[in-house]
Amino acid sequence: MMNRCGLITVQKEPVPLQSIEVELEVRDHVATVVSTLKYQNKEDKPVEAVFVFPLPGDAAVCHFSAVIGQKEIVAEVKEKQEAREEYDDALSSGQQAFLLEESEQSPDIFSMKVGGLAPGESASIRLEYVTELAVQADDGLRFCLPAVLNPRYQPQGRNTSASVQVFSVPASLVPYTLCFCGRLFSPRPICKVESSCSLEPLQYLNTDQTQATVKLAAGHKFDRDVELVIYYKDAHQPTAVVEAGQTSAETGTLMGDPVVMVSLYPEFPQSVMSSVASCGEFVFLLDRSGSMDCSTSNSREQETRISSARDTLLLLLKSLPMGCYFNIYSFGSSYEHIFPQSVEYSEKSMEEALKKVKGMEADLGGTEILEPLKHIYSQRCIPSQPRQLFVFTDGEVGNTKEVLDVVKKNSGSHRCFSFGIGEGASSALINGLAKEGGGHAQFITGTDRMQPKVIQSLRFALQPAVEDISVTWGLPKGLSVTVLSPPITSIFQGQRSLIYGQLTGQSSEATEGSVTVKYSLAGRPSQNQLHFSLKPAEDTGLTVHRLAARTLIRSLEMEDRDEMGETDGGIKEKVVQLSVQSGVSSSFTAFIAVNKDNNETIQGPLVRRDIPVASECHFSKYNHRFDFDKFSVSHMDALHQDHAKIFVELCVEEVETPQQTPRDPLLQLVSLQKASGCWILDPDLAAALGKTSEEVEKSKPVTSEVWATILALIWLHGFKMDAKEEWELLAMKAASWLSPCVPESVDAGNALLGCSLQKDALML
Known part of the structure; x- marks a missing residue:
């Protein structure tokens, strides 16, 4: 078995990146991030360290410099090919050089080259960027320091020669450390900060609580994205x-x-706002690639992404209004759709869709999202039914810009709501889909539940256009x-x-x-x-x-x-000019720094050292099937086959036979609701309510369906208020289905279920 103590390369040689220190400064909804990467060459020959890593997709990288000994070399922004040639020329003449560039496929992947690090020499690299903080549906401002970079799937038949090669390992094998601290400044009080990682208690710096510091708790491993959600008082002030x-x-x-x-x-x-739309064409596009079989969090006991997505589709289908249209697509290396075209929402169509959803597994191979999108857009829009597209994916594609181009071209015919699932989801893809599609983006990471976030987006979709x-x-x-x-x-x-x-x-x-x-x-x-x-x-x-x-x-x-994805020459010239003038990165430019004052030239050929980044395991947990089709296209050139074999062994080493977990009582009750909004009085409903059929029948004061629906509403309000945002829309549908019922019905329901809810509380 492989040594887990930092000798990461296949040749068992040390990786020269020792540590990353990150300082975050948040002012209202803008974040400035300064990362200091410390390198040391402990080998007896000069090395070139190559580090491919993720950044937020909308980040503006605005500073790149290196400190060697007492000397600081500040990088300039230059046209990308010119910068690459200057870097190569510097190395060939024995000078030290540093290059930072953005991937041409996706703006959330950067590569850094530290060239000419002499034996025993240290270098400190400083990288600075600014980014807007996205507003979540619950009004929190989301900051994410990406740590996980999963291999990006390249569509079949595409030229992958220009694609960024990612040297990634299971998160537990990342050899460098992370130190992270942040300072928050706001014109309004800072209520709280939540995180996917353990934090030290929030420290306020003044009495009105508009300034605070936040730090990662001791012992944090750099094995997941560092996500902070910041909540301000009166966040909606323009x-x-x-x-x-x-x-x-x-x-x-x-x-x-x-x-x-x-x-x-x-x-x-x-x-x-009180009038929810009762029309629309709702198209759900679900990722069923192999990586969707990963756990939704770092805990092995957690449900998988695909099972969480199935439960979410159940809630979505139950929450749709009568009179709308819908369809469900799923994709991997190929794509499928439940209906040839969107159909009217009814009991029959809903049940048929739910039956298909129940059997969906993460078994469709790669992540070919472009073709199903094109097929959806080729379908004629239904008059007076505005199209709303919901995309669920772990966002690991190599043709991000091509996908966003297609969404942008069709932005006049639909709104796109996107959901990034799990660590390593591409922020450029998820945010880009929503931005170009005029919708809203959400990320589901750590212990987040997918359902409330998706239902919040459904609320947006049901708002009047x-x-x-x-x-x-x-x-x-x-x-x-x-x-x-x-x-x-x-x-x-x-x-x-x-x-x-x-x-x-x-x-x-x-x-x-x-x-x-x-x-x-x-x-x-x-x-x-x-x-x-x-x-x-x-x-x-x-x-x-x-x-x-x-x-x-x-x-x-x-x-x-x-x-073909080619960019107009005049546009490129404008971008390069603006990028150089502003000192901000682009896909056509790069940061280049050369140490021209180094008195000693680097002797001997440089040895390349790829620095690993954390990646989640891409394998099917329950049948030990590794998704090599997906992995090899973007990744196998960067890893030797024997290292990939070790990677697979690590992934499947501790796999256990899955235990059948009892179904969530909320989902059990929701699954019994009819498309119209009502429930049927039967043994399944009685069991979901925790009662026998005799108990439920005995105290029935009204017709069976009305009684069943009142009991379901009372149970939801009485026992599941902590999940109200998940079931509120389907409860509203149930309340509108009920004809005005006499208060005695609610009283009888309260008596049976041991609650004390008023008629108004049930939205009746």
């Missing part, structure tokens, strides 16, 4: 920040002019604004919309500006307005400018891509 331009930059350029970042939280009238969105600015005479963000295509109740604008000109008049978002909601004109100070904020550095540059770079990169 804000605007104006940041002064860079004094050394030319006026009229993005970096030389002031930039405003506006954060809006539209609030819809209560009269509109917002149409005719426009943004207007009110600025003093002499000032104008150039909007840098793509147009807002979707608005959801309480969800943030971010807008970046470059301010040009000068004005001696008013010191206040305004921005107004106008839209049509349920046929009625609505608007939200924010007034803001034009005085530049202090202590922002160039964070807002860099985020604005990153937003504009991403928009340009998505423009004018043809069917």
Whole structure:
């Protein structure tokens, strides 16, 4: 068996990365992350260390430098091929060089090369990026420091020569350590911080609790993504920040002019929000690749991703409104659909779908998501039934940009809600699907339950579609604004919309500006307005400018891509120019640093050392079937076959025969509900309620179906309030099915089940 003490390479040689220290600073909803990577070459020959690692997909990498001894070398941003050639030339002439570049396939994968590390020499690499924090459906702000990078599946027949090769090992074998600490600053009190990892208690730095520090608990292993969810009081307050331009930059350029970042939280009238839509075409697209057989968390006892997805589909199907249409697709190396085209939601169609869902396993091989998406978009939309697409995937694909191109081209015909399942899900893919599809993204990691997050997104999908969105600015005479963000295509109740604008000109008049978002909601004109100070904020550095540059770079990169994925030359030139000017990474540029002052040239050929990154096991736990088809395409070049064999042995080493666990009582009750919303009085319902058939029948004061439905509602409200967000929509459907019932029925139900609920509490 392999030694687990850090001798990771197949040749049993040491990996030169010793530790990663991460400092996080969060100001309101923007995070600045500084990572310091410490390298040491303990070998007797010079090495080139290659580290391929994940970052948030929308991060703006804005600084890269190296410290060798007492000397700091700061990298420059250059066109990618030029940077690569400069790196190669430096190494061939015996100089030290450092290269950082973004993957051309996916903006959440970076590769770092530390070239020319002499025997016994140490280097400290500093990497800095800024990123917006995504707002979850429960109003928490999500920060994720990715640690897990699973091999990205390359579609069959595609050229994989340019794809990034990931050297990954089971998380327990990662040889370097992680130290992580964060400082939080907010204009509003910080209520709490939750995490997928163990944290030390939150330390407040002032009495009004607007500043705090957070640290990982001692003993944390770098075996999972570090996820923080930050909750502020009154999180839905709109804000605007104006940041002064860079004094050394030319006026009229993005970096030389002031930039405003506006954060809006539209609030819809209560009269509109209380009316849930009863129409729509709901298309569910489920990943059934081999990796979906992994556990949903780090605990072996937890359910698998595919079983959690099946339970979620049950809740979704029970929560759909009568009168809508639906279909379910599943995909792996190929794809399947339950119906040839979307069908009307009825008892018959729902039961047929649930029967198929029950038999779904993670047995379809790879992760070919593009073809089923194309097939869905090729289906004609149903008049007066807006299409809502729900995508469930662990997000391990190598053609992210191609997938997002297709979603963007079809953004006018649907809204896309995406769910990243498990550690290592690609943030670029999950966030990109929702952004390009005008929907909402959620991540299910650690011990998260999938069901409440998905039902929260269903609520968004059932909100009335917002149409005719426009943004207007009110600025003093002499000032104008150039909007840098793509147009807002979707608005959801309480969800943030971010807008970046470059301010040009000068004005001696008013010191206040305004921005107004106008839209049509349920046929009625609505608007939200924010007034803001034009005085530049202090202590922002160039964070807002860099985020604005990153937003504009991403928009340009998505423009004018043809069917082959080739980018227009003029667009590339604009991106390179903006990336170099702003110092922010792009897919067409790279950071390059060369130590030209090194007095001694590196002697002898460099030995390449691939640094491993944590990866989850891609295997079927219950039949010991390793998914080599998926693994080999993107991965086998980077690992020798004997190392892959060790990897498989480690994966299956401790597999146990799965135990049949009793079904969740909530899901048991939900599974008995009819499409119309009612329940039937039968022995299965009695058992789900914890009663005998005789007990249930004996006290029946009304017709069987009404009585069964009242009992189900009382049981949900009386015993499952902790999971209310999961069942509330299907309970609303049940309440609307019930004709006005006499209070005696509720009283009788309370007496039978030992509850004391009022009629109003049951939404009757």
